[in-house]
Amino acid sequence: MVIIKTVSPHDDPLGGQLLAVQKAAYAVEAELIGDDRIPPxxxxxxxxxxxxxxxxxxFDGDAGPAGAIAWAESSDELDIDRLVVAPSMARRGIGRALVEAVLARAGGRRVVVSTGRDNVPARRLYEGLxxxxxxxxxVIPKLWIAGYALVS
Structure with a gap:
């Protein structure tokens, strides 16, 4: 059973674990889009x-994070900055659960997100929601992103 909770990358060893999941997840996206110039x-x-x-x-059990989502928010908008899932945990609904948890916090505010234009799994997730x-x-020569918005 997956448990979602508030975390901070400032906590040790969690910060390093979040970074490891992030790098692994973005390595998969880099393969999908054919470009490794993804800043995170x-x-x-x-x-x-x-x-x-x-x-x-x-979190799935006592292991480190299976995935994470980070966002910035203002009085009228939530901007999902990153959504990462450990490749070994992909296709188990973790990304969807994390996005839904952020949407539940939106309180009617607009939610925006972007992903690699050729990241078909991420695009399907956002469109499905x-x-x-x-x-x-x-955004830079030959690196394309797709931007999305949702008013909850």
Whole structure:
């Protein structure tokens, strides 16, 4: 049974565990999109901790995090900054559960997220949850993202 709880990358050893899951998950996305220039893939623990984000993590048993989601929020919007699932835990509903947990906190605010344009599993997840495609943007040469929004 997966348990979702509020976490902080500032806690040890959790911060390092979150970073490891993040790097593994973004390595999979890099393969899917054919590009490894995804900034969180190359982030250090210090850089991860320096981000002003709120975090939830999913735990399956006593092992480290199976996945995590981080977001920033304002009075009118939640911006999902990252959603990561350990590759060994993929396709078990962990990503969906994490996004749903953030949506439950939105309280009517708009929720935005972006993912690699060619990351079909992530796009299916967001579209399946009712997100609407805002558009596709070339953020750096030959690296495209798809932006989504949902009004809860």
């Amino acid at each position: 893939l190359h982030e250090s623990l210090a850089e991860l901790r320096a981000r002003d984000l709120l975090w939830l993590a999913a 009712g997100f609407t495609l805002l558009g596709e943007t070339e």
